[in-house]
Every structure is written in C-alpha cells, then in structure tokens.
Amino acid sequence: MNKKWAVKRITVNLALNEANKLEKYCNQTGRAATDVIRELIRGLPMNKSE
Template identity: 75%
Template sequence: MNKKWTVKRITINLTSDEANRLEKYCQQTGRPTTDVIRELIRRLAHNPSSEKLN
C-alpha cells in the first residue's frame, strides 16, 4: 500500500516537566518524539469521548 503524506509542521509549547516526561519516555522506548506524538493524535481520532473538551 502506498501512503501519500501531506506534511504540516507544527510547534508546541511544553512546560519543562512535560518536555522532560516526553524525552524520558522516548529514551525508555527508543522511539522518536514525532512517532510518539503521532500515535497520541491517532488515538484521539479513535476515541470520540476525547473530542469533548468541556
């Protein structure tokens, strides 16, 4: 299967604690930050209750 990607670069602001947690997780799992964030976003798409932010 050939996937075509449309790429959009984003910038996010994280607290020091959030950045440290993300970095530590990536080091422990050996996964790049981009992959971890993409996985989290994909989970949102499959969890309708997470779309309710209020």
C-alpha cells in the same frame, strides 16, 4: 525527500516537566518524539459524524 508526512508542521510549547517526561519516555522506548506524539493524536476519540 519523502514528503509523505509533510502535510502540516506544528509547533508545540511544553512545560519543562512535560518535555522531560516525553524525553524520558522516548529514551526508554527508543522511539522518536514525533512518532510518540503522532500515535497519541491518532488515538484521540473522534465524533461519529467525522
């Protein structure tokens, strides 16, 4: 098993409308939810000191 991404596992509780929006986006783009969420996290602004 490739553990490249197995650094930390998290659980996210979403409201029904949020889960539906994510699922619809994933279906439209053919992307996995994990990939979409990971990309959103990478796009978060960071402080210059970090």
